[in-house]
Amino acid sequence: MNKQFSLTxxxxxxxxxxxxxxxxxxxVSRGFPQMGDEEKRLTFGKSINLKTALMLKxxxxxxxxxxxxxxxxxxxxxxVTLLNGPVKTAEMTGETLSIMGLLPCPVxxxxxxxxxxxxxxxxxxxxxxxxxxxxxxxxxLEWVEEHILGRDSAEELPDLFLSAGFDLFFDxxxxxxxxxxxxxxDLTDFDTVNSDFEGMGIIDPEGLYSIxxxxxxxxxxxxxxxxxxxxxxxxxxxxxxxxxxxxxxxxGDFDLFNAILLxxxxxxxxxxxxxxxxxxxxxxxxxxxxxxxxxxxxxxxxTIMPSFFTRMTGGKGPLISVWPKDGAIISPIxxxxxxxxxxxxxxxxxxxxxxxxxxxxAHQGRFPSLRSDVDNRFEESNYMWIGWDFIxxxxxxxxxxxxxxxxxxxxxxxxx
Numbered sequence: 001m002n003k004q005f006s007l008t009x010x011x012x013x014x015x016x017x018x019x020x021x022x023x024x025x026x027x028v029s030r031g032f033p034q035m036g037d038e039e040k041r042l043t044f045g046k047s048i049n050l051k052t053a054l055m056l057k058x059x060x061x062x063x064x065x066x067x068x069x070x071x072x073x074x075x076x077x078x079x080v081t082l083l084n085g086p087v088k089t090a091e092m093t094g095e096t097l098s099i100m101g102l103l104p105c106p107v108x109x110x111x112x113x114x115x116x117x118x119x120x121x122x123x124x125x126x127x128x129x130x131x132x133x134x135x136x137x138x139x140x141l142e143w144v145e146e147h148i149l150g151r152d153s154a155e156e157l158p159d160l161f162l163s164a165g166f167d168l169f170f171d172x173x174x175x176x177x178x179x180x181x182x183x184x185x186d187l188t189d190f191d192t193v194n195s196d197f198e199g200m201g202i203i204d205p206e207g208l209y210s211i212x213x214x215x216x217x218x219x220x221x222x223x224x225x226x227x228x229x230x231x232x233x234x235x236x237x238x239x240x241x242x243x244x245x246x247x248x249x250x251x252g253d254f255d256l257f258n259a260i261l262l263x264x265x266x267x268x269x270x271x272x273x274x275x276x277x278x279x280x281x282x283x284x285x286x287x288x289x290x291x292x293x294x295x296x297x298x299x300x301x302x303t304i305m306p307s308f309f310t311r312m313t314g315g316k317g318p319l320i321s322v323w324p325k326d327g328a329i330i331s332p333i334x335x336x337x338x339x340x341x342x343x344x345x346x347x348x349x350x351x352x353x354x355x356x357x358x359x360x361x362a363h364q365g366r367f368p369s370l371r372s373d374v375d376n377r378f379e380e381s382n383y384m385w386i387g388w389d390f391i392x393x394x395x396x397x398x399x400x401x402x403x404x405x406x407x408x409x410x411x412x413x414x415x416x
Contacts, residue, residue: 007068009061013053014045020072030064031057031105031136056309057105057136097344099132101162104215104333106308107365108136111357118351128344137164137255154183154338160345161336162352164215165255166262169334171397179208185339186210187349192372196381202332202370205388210335212353213361213369216328216383217256220303220310224318232302234326235384239268239275247279248300256306259331261403262386262396273403277410307378308366327384333367 005019013035017024027035032053034040054061103111112134119130157178169175178184188210190203202211219238221231225246232238238247250257264272281300307328310321335352337345351357358369368376368383 009051095128098158099160100158102137188353211332213333213367214330219322225301246301248303273406274410277407280411323380327382
């Protein structure tokens with residue numbers, strides 16, 4: 001260990017990796033892919049300390065510090081995010097199940113810790129090895145596409161896949177064409193859904209796709225920048241001319257942004273998407289959005305972000321959280337299970353659809369669960385969701401590309 005360097009949560013990520021390069025892989029595997037790139041490590045790593053980075057990801061600081069110190073001291077420590085399955089403690093059947101997906105960053109660590117325990121027990125009891133790669137959603141679709149695209153037969157697909165968003169699962173060029181051939185089956189057995197989602201028709205009527213939770217998008221309004229305008233309380237108000245060039249949107253968060261584009265298109269048509277483009281001031285990461293009130297220069301009046309990040313404001317200052325009256329747009333957390341592996345997969349599906357996982361989603365990430373016995377702890381819980389009829393009637397992948405073209409074109413237009 002570098003005796004001249006005392007590792008604390010106040011150190012920047014760059015300081016830690018400069019003093020101990022062996023920690024770079026730890027950061028990358030735990031949801032900080034920027035640290036694996038020398039240039040990004042220099043810029044991103046210097047801009048944020050460990051305390052803030054872990055808070056944004058919902059990672060326990062004590063556990064992470066221990067992992068870093070063990071790495072520095074050369075203690076062999078398996079990282080559950082890199083395991084290819086648990087230690088074999090029972091006679092093996094020769095069967096394996098492959099599980100792949102992207103987990104929301106704020107809840108990835110507790111989910112992985114729980115899943116690793118489940119996987120060990122599952123293998124011990126069933127003799128089936130679980131090969132899993134469950135990465136941070138911050139890696140984005142590029143990581144998914146690298147592992148998924150180009151697979152022509154169902155046998156080449158993972159046995160179970162998890163991720164939020166519409167782009168991957170309904171794009172005819174990606175997963176979409178498998179849906180029509182009956183490759184997937186909903187194994188969750190949700191007879192009823194959480195009262196927050198009651199009457200929305202969120203369960204797939206065809207019984208193909210599962211949804212275990214959702215990522216809701218809400219408004220964060222800087223009241224000091226309103227300039228006489230009333231606080232916007234709906235998506236319709238965000239599209240009004242008075243909010244042109246004043247809104248920060250999560251363009252880089254493809255899962256959530258695509259959900260926003262689709263819902264705006266469904267409810268307000270192509271012109272609604274153009275208006276959304278004209279509202280754009282800039283694209284900010286949610287952590288930057290929360291700090292936007294302290295910035296110099298042009299500040300967004302409204303930022304649109306996952307509800308998880310709104311609690312970082314602490315209820316102080318000019319920033320107030322607004323739950324849209326017409327509903328927080330949701331990006332569902334989908335789970336796809338191969339129908340031909342239903343018997344073997346059922347216990348794994350039951351784990352991800354369990355009350356314990358539902359409470360991790362809802363309580364640690366503010367991602368409401370579909371389970372009827374989970375208290376999602378939202379004071380307001382009206383949601384906007386595009387619906388299965390809209391999904392079935394449209395080529396979602398092509399529609400996302402069309403909406404993005406409209407959005408980008410209008411975002412470059414001068415304010416009217």
